Amino acid sequence: MLWKEAEYHGWGRALSAKGEIARPERVAALKALMKDGLVPAVGMRRSYGDAGLNDGGRVIEMSRLDRMLSFDARTGILDVEAGARIAGIAAAFAPKGWLPAVMPGTGFATVGGCIAQDVHGKNHHHAGSFCEHVVSLTLMNATGVHEVSPKDTPDLFRATAGGLGQTGVILSARLKLLAARGDVMIVTERRVEAWDEFLALLDASAATYSVGWIDATARGDALGRGILEEGETGSGLVPKRDKYRKVPFNAPHFALSGPVVRAFNNAYYRRVPESGRTIVKPISDFFFPLDKIHDWNRLYGKRGFHQFQCVVPLGSAPALRDMLEDIANSGLASPLAVLKRMGPGRAGYLSFPMEGYTLAVDFPNRAEARELIRKLEARTVAADGRLYFAKDSLARGEDMRAMYPELPEWQAEAAKADPKGELLTDLVRRLKLRSA
Amino acid sequence: MNSTWIILGATSSMARAFARAVAAEGSAVLLAGRDQAELAALAGDCVLRGARLAEALEFDARKPKGFAALIERMAEEEGELNAAVFVGSMPEQAAIDADPALIDGVVTDSHTGPARFLQMLAPLIEERGGGTVVGVGSVAGDRGRIGNYVYGSAKAGFATYLSGLRNRLTRAGGHVVTVKPGFVDTAMTWGLPGMFLVASPEAVAADILKAVRKKRNVIYTPFFWRYIMLIIRHVPEFIFKKLSI
Numbered sequence: 001m002l003w004k005e006a007e008y009h010g011w012g013r014a015l016s017a018k019g020e021i022a023r024p025e026r027v028a029a030l031k032a033l034m035k036d037g038l039v040p041a042v043g044m045r046r047s048y049g050d051a052g053l054n055d056g057g058r059v060i061e062m063s064r065l066d067r068m069l070s071f072d073a074r075t076g077i078l079d080v081e082a083g084a085r086i087a088g089i090a091a092a093f094a095p096k097g098w099l100p101a102v103m104p105g106t107g108f109a110t111v112g113g114c115i116a117q118d119v120h121g122k123n124h125h126h127a128g129s130f131c132e133h134v135v136s137l138t139l140m141n142a143t144g145v146h147e148v149s150p151k152d153t154p155d156l157f158r159a160t161a162g163g164l165g166q167t168g169v170i171l172s173a174r175l176k177l178l179a180a181r182g183d184v185m186i187v188t189e190r191r192v193e194a195w196d197e198f199l200a201l202l203d204a205s206a207a208t209y210s211v212g213w214i215d216a217t218a219r220g221d222a223l224g225r226g227i228l229e230e231g232e233t234g235s236g237l238v239p240k241r242d243k244y245r246k247v248p249f250n251a252p253h254f255a256l257s258g259p260v261v262r263a264f265n266n267a268y269y270r271r272v273p274e275s276g277r278t279i280v281k282p283i284s285d286f287f288f289p290l291d292k293i294h295d296w297n298r299l300y301g302k303r304g305f306h307q308f309q310c311v312v313p314l315g316s317a318p319a320l321r322d323m324l325e326d327i328a329n330s331g332l333a334s335p336l337a338v339l340k341r342m343g344p345g346r347a348g349y350l351s352f353p354m355e356g357y358t359l360a361v362d363f364p365n366r367a368e369a370r371e372l373i374r375k376l377e378a379r380t381v382a383a384d385g386r387l388y389f390a391k392d393s394l395a396r397g398e399d400m401r402a403m404y405p406e407l408p409e410w411q412a413e414a415a416k417a418d419p420k421g422e423l424l425t426d427l428v429r430r431l432k433l434r435s436a
Numbered sequence: 437m438n439s440t441w442i443i444l445g446a447t448s449s450m451a452r453a454f455a456r457a458v459a460a461e462g463s464a465v466l467l468a469g470r471d472q473a474e475l476a477a478l479a480g481d482c483v484l485r486g487a488r489l490a491e492a493l494e495f496d497a498r499k500p501k502g503f504a505a506l507i508e509r510m511a512e513e514e515g516e517l518n519a520a521v522f523v524g525s526m527p528e529q530a531a532i533d534a535d536p537a538l539i540d541g542v543v544t545d546s547h548t549g550p551a552r553f554l555q556m557l558a559p560l561i562e563e564r565g566g567g568t569v570v571g572v573g574s575v576a577g578d579r580g581r582i583g584n585y586v587y588g589s590a591k592a593g594f595a596t597y598l599s600g601l602r603n604r605l606t607r608a609g610g611h612v613v614t615v616k617p618g619f620v621d622t623a624m625t626w627g628l629p630g631m632f633l634v635a636s637p638e639a640v641a642a643d644i645l646k647a648v649r650k651k652r653n654v655i656y657t658p659f660f661w662r663y664i665m666l667i668i669r670h671v672p673e674f675i676f677k678k679l680s681i
C-alpha cells in the first residue's frame with residue numbers, strides 16, 4: 001500500500017498526530033505521490049514537538065531515499081539524498097578524513113531535517129550552522145523542481161534553510177564536508193564548579209568542538225556546576241562501540257523523579273576526576289551520546305517529555321542564570337541539560353542561532369513542568385532571546401513570531417512555493433507562522 | 437577482497453541493504469534491474485561506502501535475451517564471482533483470480549527468469565572453482581495458502597531449483613544459500629494489515645551475509661521463522677485446508 005494510516009508522535013512523545021504516511025523507496029515513487037499536490041516531508045521525526053506532524057493530513061517519510069550519490073575529493077562536496085542520516089555519512093567518510101561540517105546531537109537526523117531546522121552542532125562558534133555548508137539543494141514545490149543555492153536563489157535558499165519544510169520537499173543536497181584528522185575524538189573533560197566559571201571557560205575555549213553538561217538539580221553555590229567537554233578529531237584506534245541498547249517499554253513515571261535525577265547527576269559529575277581527564281572516543285560517542293540507547297525517549301514514560309531550549313545574547317547571561325535557578329529550584333529537571341556558547345552563524349530567515357549562550361533542558365510532561373517552561377519562555381522573551389522550532393511544543397505564537405524578525409520575508413517565499421498551503425504542519429498551524 | 441557480486445533486482449530495499457553491506461567490504465557490485473536511474477543512485481552510494489567498483493546494468497527477468505551480456509560482464513572481473521537474486525513479483529491473489537494469465541509473469545519473475553540466469557552463470561562459477569549464489573525465496577513457498585499461493589508456488593519452485601543448484605555447485609567448490617525471509621519492512625509490506633515481528637532490510641542483509649560466510653544452506657530470517665514455518669508445515673492438510681492464515 002502507498003499510504004498507511006498511523007498515529008505518530010514527535011520525539012518528545014507529548015504531541016502526536018493521526019494521518020496517512022507514505023514511505024517511497026524510489027524518486028519516481030515520491031514524485032508520483034505528489035502528482036496531485038504537495039505533501040509535507042518528514043525525516044526520522046527527531047524534532048521534539050510537532051514540526052514533523054500533520055494531524056488529519058498526510059506526510060511523506062523520506063528515510064528510504066537515503067543514498068550518497070557522489071563525492072568530489074578536491075572540493076569536499078558530497079551530493080546526498082535528503083533521507084540520509086548524518087551518522088551514516090559520518091561513518092562512511094570519517095575513515096577517509098571527512099566529516100559533515102555540522103552535526104546535531106543525534107546522528108539519526110536526516111539531511112533534509114537538518115536543513116529544515118538549520119541545525120547547529122558542538123562547533124557552532126567556529127563553523128556556524130548546518131545550512132552555511134549547503135552549497136545547493138534540489139527542492140520540489142508547487143512551481144516545479146528547482147536547484148536552490150545561496151548564490152543564485154538567495155531568497156528561496158534563506159527561506160528553505162531552517163524553513164520547516166514550507167518551501168517544498170527537499171530531494172537532495174550538496175554538502176561541503178569538513179576535513180577531519182581521523183575518525184576518533186580526543187576529548188578533554190573537566191569539572192566546572194559553578195555558573196560563572198562555566199561561562200568563563202566557554203568564553204575562553206579554543207577547542208574546535210565544545211559543549212557543557214549542566215547538573216540542573218544543583219543549587220546554591222553549586223548552581224551551574226557541570227562538565228565541560230572539549231574535542232578535536234584525531235586518528236588512532238579505539239575499541240568499537242557496544243551494540244545498541246533498546247528501551248523495551250515505557251518507563252514508570254518515577255524513573256526520572258527528583259531524587260533519582262539528583263543521584264544520577266551527582267554520580268555523573270563525579271565520573272570525571274577532579275583534575276579532569278583527556279580520553280579518546282569513537283566520533284559517534286562524542287557527537288551522538290544518546291544514540292547508543294535506541295528509543296531513549298521512552299524513559300520518560302508514556303506521557304512523554306518536553307525540551308526547553310533557548311538562546312540569549314551574550315549580554316543576557318544573567319537572565320540565563322535566573323532561568324537555571326528556576327529550574328534547579330523546581331526539582332523537575334532531567335539529567336539532560338546542555339549549555340553552549342553559540343556564534344552568530346545562521347543561514348535562514350528562521351534559523352535559531354544567535355551569538356550568545358544556549359541552554360537546553362528536558363522535563364517530563366507534567367503540569368508543573370509545563371508551567372515552568374512557560375515561565376522560562378517569558379524570561380527568554382524578556383532577555384531578547386529566542387526559542388527553537390525543533391524543540392518547541394508549548395510556546396505562544398505571538399512570542400515565537402516576535403523572536404524571528406525576518407518572518408515576513410520567509411512568509412512571502414513560502415507563499416510563492418506553496419500557494420495552496422499544502423505543506424502546513426501542526427507546528428506551523430499552532431504558532432500561526434504562515435498566516436499571522 | 438577480490439570478489440564480485442551481481443545483484444539481480446537491486447532496487448528492492450532488501451537488495452539495497454545487501455549491496456551496501458558487500459560494498460562496505462570492498463567487493464565490486466554489479467547492480468542489475470529495470471530502473472536505471474535508481475540503480476545509478478545506488479551505484480554511487482556503493483562506491484562511497486567502499487565498493488571497489490559499482491555499475492548499473494539492465495536486467496529484466498522477462499527478457500532473457502539480455503542475460504548473456506550480464507554473464508559476459510561478470511566474466512570480465514577477476515576473482516570470485518557471486519550472485520544474489522532478489523527478484524520476484526506478487527500481484528494480489530484477487531487480481532490473479534480475475535486474470536489467470538498473470539501467473540506466467542509471477543512464475544517468470546520469481547522462478548524461471550532467475551533460474552535461467554543462474555543456469556547460464558553456473559559454468560562460470562564451476563570454472564573459477566568457487567563463488568556463492570544467494571537465492572531469496574519466501575516463507576510463502578513453504579506451504580500453499582489461500583492468500584498468495586501462486587506467488588508461493590513460484591517461490592517453492594525456485595527453492596527446489598536452488599537446492600539442485602547447490603548440489604551441483606558444491607562439487608566445484610561453489611555454494612548456494614537459500615534465504616527465506618519472513619515479514620520485512622519494505623515498500624511491499626508497508627501498511628499491510630496483519631504484519632508482526634517485522635524485520636528491517638538491514639537486519640535481513642546482515643543475516644544473509646553471515647550465512648554466506650558460514651556456508652549455510654537454507655536460512656530463515658529473522659531466525660524464528662524457521663519455527664513458525666515448522667509448525668505451519670506440520671499442520672495436517674485436512675485441517676490446513678480449512679484455515680485462512
